[in-house]
Amino acid sequence: MPQIVMYAKALCSYCTRARKLLHAKGVEFAEIRVDRDRDQLRIMIERSRRRTVPQVFIDDRHVGGYDDLVRLDARGELDQLLGR
Numbered sequence: 001m002p003q004i005v006m007y008a009k010a011l012c013s014y015c016t017r018a019r020k021l022l023h024a025k026g027v028e029f030a031e032i033r034v035d036r037d038r039d040q041l042r043i044m045i046e047r048s049r050r051r052t053v054p055q056v057f058i059d060d061r062h063v064g065g066y067d068d069l070v071r072l073d074a075r076g077e078l079d080q081l082l083g084r
Contacts, residue, residue, distance in 0.1 A: 001027070001028075001083055002058050002059045002081065002082060002083055003030075003058075003059055004022065004027055004028070004029035004030065004056065004057070004058050004082075005029065005030045005031075005032060005056070005057045006018060006019070006022070006029050006030070006031050006032070006054050006055070006056045006057075007031075007032050007034050007040065007041075007044040007048070007053055007054060007055040007056075008031055008032070008033060008034070008053050008054045009033065009034060009035040009053050010033065010035055011035075012053050012054070014052075014053070014054060014065060014066040014067075015053055015054045015066075017066050018054045018056060018065070018066045018069055019031075021066075021069055021070070021073065022056075022069075025078070025079070025082055025084070026084075027082050029056075032044070034053060047062065048062050048064075050064075050065070052065060053065070054066055056068075056069060058081045058082065061081070063081070
């Protein structure tokens, strides 16, 4: 099972959608709240080169945000990355 990490904020509709999509896929993921920890925000920006949330990583691969997840899912590639 791959390791999934999602950088997120509490009040973020795209984060909520990404959580729902990952839950619907039946996978567990670690959520790192960047609105609570400025150091984690800095790390997220360094890793993803993006400032928006959510930012999702599967293993060490940067998948992107919610829209990126949806595109991968529509092409059937998300299930492959999730080991399904």
